[in-house]
Amino acid sequence: MDFFEQTGKVAIGSRLRMLTDKVTEDAANIYQLYNIDMQPKWFPVFYSLSQGEEKTITELAKLIGHSHPSVSKMIGEMLKKGYVKESRDKEDGRRNVISLSDAGKQVADKIKDQLIDVEAAIEELSAQTQNKLWEAIGEWEFLLEQKNLLRRVMEKKKERDSLKVEIIDYQPKYQEIFRSLNVEWISKYFTMEESDYKALDNPQGYILDKGGVILVARYEGEPLGVCALIKMNDGEYDFELAKMAVSPKAQGKNVGFLLANAIIEKARSLSATKIYLESNTILKPAINLYHKLGFKKVAGKPTPYARCNIQMELVLK
Template identity: 70%
Template sequence: MDFFNKAGKMAIGSRLRMLTEKITEDAAHIYKLYEVDLQPKWFPVFYVLSQGEEKTITSIAREIGHSHPSVSKIISEMTKKGFVTEKKDRTDGRRNIVKLSRKGNEISDKIKDQYTDIESAIEQISEQANHDLWKAIEEWEFILEQKSLFARVKEQRKKRESGKVEIVDYKPEYQSAFRDLNEEWISTYFKMETADYKALDDPQGYILNKGGSILVALFDGEPAGVCALVKMNDPDYDFELAKMAVSPRVQGKSIGWLLGQAIIQKAGTLGAAKLYLESNTLLKPAINLYHKLGFEKVAGRATPYERCNIQMELVIA
């Protein structure tokens, strides 16, 4: 077990598989010991049918948590051995009804002593163990049902990679990144418009000199995302959140979320009570991000952009 001590929790799948293989190997020997001609993999299907009811393959699969093809294959193997009989469902000819055959029922009676001895052996192991494996399995199954291991690993990866993100204030050296990142997404979905060129060609004059702000997200020290606050001459809004762009090469690392939070915080330090933004519902990930940040849809206003079909606001104060 030195490998598992070194590999640790990363090898949980391998360790569980090894334990399963060991128990399955013992199970095969136990069936032979009691002269019961069953394969260990058949047991869940056999046990369900041994309760006496006729069942469809679909209902068996649902009850034991196996796939329909898996149960269908087991039924086929058990039928060849003479343990199971199949017939068409009278109410639905597309479904087969299965039940234990006479031979299968004989095994069901014969296997009772085996059940008793296995129960006793498992109890003996439980008494020698410091932890209740059965309860632990139930607990893990429940927890993984709420959120899979895969989903949890994805979350941890995003959390780790987001630690490489640094949000900094705009500097002239970031002008090309500010333009390139925005032009990339705009040209992918729409077309560059006059208002785009004004902001992207001269961010200093169009945004910063008028009281606005630009933040840049660095990933491993390289510009990977940008977002701006454009000062508005509007009685309802102080700033427009605009020109948010994240490089598709680093998406999925929470850069948009971190930029959004930072720009909202920046607006607060500038005395903003409300933020305004314009977007397009075609950009579903962006719209979802804005909702997550707290923005809500508002009635349409005059806009310089042809692509705009949704407008949103965020109350900061």
């Protein structure tokens, strides 16, 4: 950014274009995050039409501050995509008017959640600035370097999705999901072992009847995550955190973190002082989660699992 420091405000156009490029790149990824097939440049036209009133290209250009040829080109692209339709003005047959098609209306309804999260991310970003526009541009560039807009929106999406996650106690009807979620991830990376079958085929006898706990995470009512506390009697640890599995469908919804937090709180409620777990370092997201929760690496304990190459403990305070 030394160039801009040397040129000062006379280069504001170039600097704003660079910032615009950064935000536009994020915008394209944000649409993908919400599975919406749209080009960022269409949004002003799309949003204007989503308010319900059909408009001419001239009216749209004036409304959004774009040139007539620019809006005309965007309309042509959106016609090919099937998001808008063109028809004769009922009051003036010489004019063509543009409105959203049925497909466009479906996108308008689908995009509402995205707009909520984007607005929240923008508000958060704005709240972190304290200078006037020119100085604020530098702040925005710095802040977006640290955490881009896509990441900020993903966090807002995760926060909102977290509100839809419900952690409940295990019931016999969840035995199959407890088994299938664990078999799915174990088989993806490793090979099922004898100790896996003991816990997954008989969770009642192997875990619950021995003083253990199983929790189930439901997202909008659908069970997508499971985790167990297995009672230990080695004189050092109270429980082993084990058989934690989250469906790929729950990715990005904070289910794993909420589930692990809940199982730790359950251990606290049972007067536990230390929790033990075994894992493998190729499971980087899981290892990062455990570190985030406060687990520390330990070594030397015998393990029944061939796949185990890291052991960790959490001392509860």
